[in-house]
Amino acid sequence: MQLNKIPATVVTGFLGSGKTTLLANILRQITGKRIAVIVNEFGEQDIDSSLLRSCALDCEEGEQVASGEDGSIYELANGCICCTVEEEFLPVMKKLVERRDDIDHILIETSGLALPKPLVQAFNWPEVRQHCTVDAIITVIDGPAVAAGRFANDEEKVAAQRLADDSLDHDPSLRELLDDQLSAADLVLVSKTDLLNADEKARVEALVQARVPASVKTLFIDQTLATDTAQLEALMGIGAASEEHIDKITNHHDKHHAEGAHHDHAHDNFDSCVITLGEVDGDELAAKLQHLLKTQEIYRAKGFAAIPGKPMRRVIQAVGERLDGYFDRLWRQDELRQTQLVIIGKTLDRDEIHAALASAERLVNA
Numbered sequence: 001m002q003l004n005k006i007p008a009t010v011v012t013g014f015l016g017s018g019k020t021t022l023l024a025n026i027l028r029q030i031t032g033k034r035i036a037v038i039v040n041e042f043g044e045q046d047i048d049s050s051l052l053r054s055c056a057l058d059c060e061e062g063e064q065v066a067s068g069e070d071g072s073i074y075e076l077a078n079g080c081i082c083c084t085v086e087e088e089f090l091p092v093m094k095k096l097v098e099r100r101d102d103i104d105h106i107l108i109e110t111s112g113l114a115l116p117k118p119l120v121q122a123f124n125w126p127e128v129r130q131h132c133t134v135d136a137i138i139t140v141i142d143g144p145a146v147a148a149g150r151f152a153n154d155e156e157k158v159a160a161q162r163l164a165d166d167s168l169d170h171d172p173s174l175r176e177l178l179d180d181q182l183s184a185a186d187l188v189l190v191s192k193t194d195l196l197n198a199d200e201k202a203r204v205e206a207l208v209q210a211r212v213p214a215s216v217k218t219l220f221i222d223q224t225l226a227t228d229t230a231q232l233e234a235l236m237g238i239g240a241a242s243e244e245h246i247d248k249i250t251n252h253h254d255k256h257h258a259e260g261a262h263h264d265h266a267h268d269n270f271d272s273c274v275i276t277l278g279e280v281d282g283d284e285l286a287a288k289l290q291h292l293l294k295t296q297e298i299y300r301a302k303g304f305a306a307i308p309g310k311p312m313r314r315v316i317q318a319v320g321e322r323l324d325g326y327f328d329r330l331w332r333q334d335e336l337r338q339t340q341l342v343i344i345g346k347t348l349d350r351d352e353i354h355a356a357l358a359s360a361e362r363l364v365n366a
C-alpha cells in the first residue's frame, strides 16, 4: 500500500560536496515537519552529527527533529553505509518504522565515499517497504572541484588526453565514484556555484548531462539556499519512489563484480586519521593545515578547534585546498575544550600531520 509511507530523502555526493550543509539548511528552515536524520561518516569521528545537532538545537524547534532513545540524530558507525546495510542501516530503519507516528520525513546522508544503490535497495526489504519509500536520491556535486577537473575532465578533453597519453586519465576510482553517485540520482545539485563563473558552470553542466538521463534535473545551488524555504521544501517532495527502479541502475561497481574482477570500493583506497590536540593558536593551525593540504594527498579535513580565551568552538572545514573556519557555538560546560580534526585522503602520513599541527598547540603552551 503506497498511502502514508514515510518519505526518505537520500543525500549522496563526494567528500565535502555540501551534503551536511544541505541537511543543516533543511533542519533550520523546514519547520512543522518532524524529521529523523541518519548520518554516516567516513572517518572515526562524527563531526557531521555534531554540526547537525547544534543546528537542530539552534532551531529552537524541539519537536522538529524526531527524538529517539539515542538522540534525534542516528549516527551509523564509521565507514561506508553501503557495506553495512544489513548490520547497521536496517536496524535503524526498523527503529524508525516502530516510531513512524512521530516521524514525517527521514533524511539520510551517506558518507562521501558510499554508493547509494545498496542503501536504497534496502527499502525493498519487506519490513521497510511497507512503511517507507525513497522520495529521491539527491546527488550533490562540488561545482568548483568538478569544474577544476578533479574527478574527470570534460568528455572532449578526456578523449584527446587518452589519445595523447593513457596515464593522463584522472584517478579512475574518483571518476567511477562520480559516475556511480550520479547514475543513481533523481536530482543533481551542483553546489558552491557562488564560486563558479559562467564558463565553469557550463562545463559542469555538460559533464553532468553526459552522465545522467535527460529526465534528471540539475539545479545549481549556493548559500542562498539556506533561506530558500520553498526550494528546500520542493527538494523533499520529489516523489520518485527510487526503490522501485534502483535495481535497473547499472554502475561501475556492479560491473566490476559481474566481471569477477577483484575490485575494491573507492573507500578502500582512502585513509583517515583523527588528530587530537589541546587548545591551539588558530592562525598557526590554519597555516599548518593549509601547508599540509598542498603537500599531502588530503581530500577532506574537518573538525573543531579550541582557541584560548574564546568561549566558542571553532569549526574547521577543508575541501581540497580550500580552508574555512568559523565559530559555531559555545563550548558546553561538560565538554573537554580540545581540538579534534578528521583528515581523509590517500597514503596519509599521520605522524607528519600530527607533528605539523601540534606546533599550533606548542605555541599556546610556550
Ligand SMILES: Nc1nc2c(ncn2[C@@H]2O[C@H](COP(=O)(O)OP(=O)(O)OP(=O)(O)O)[C@@H](O)[C@H]2O)c(=O)[nH]1
Residues within 6 Å of the ligand: 013, 014, 015, 016, 017, 018, 019, 020, 021, 022, 048, 111, 112, 191, 192, 193, 194, 195, 221, 222, 223, 300, 302, 317, 318, 319, 324
Ligand atoms: N562557497 C560555498 N561553500 C559551501 C557551499 N556549500 C557548502 N560549502 C562549504 O563546503 C564545505 C563542505 O561542506 P559540507 O556540507 O560539510 O560537505 P559534506 O558533503 O557534508 O562533507 P563530508 O560529510 O565530509 O563528505 C564547508 O566548508 C561548507 O561551508 C556553497 O554553496 N558555497
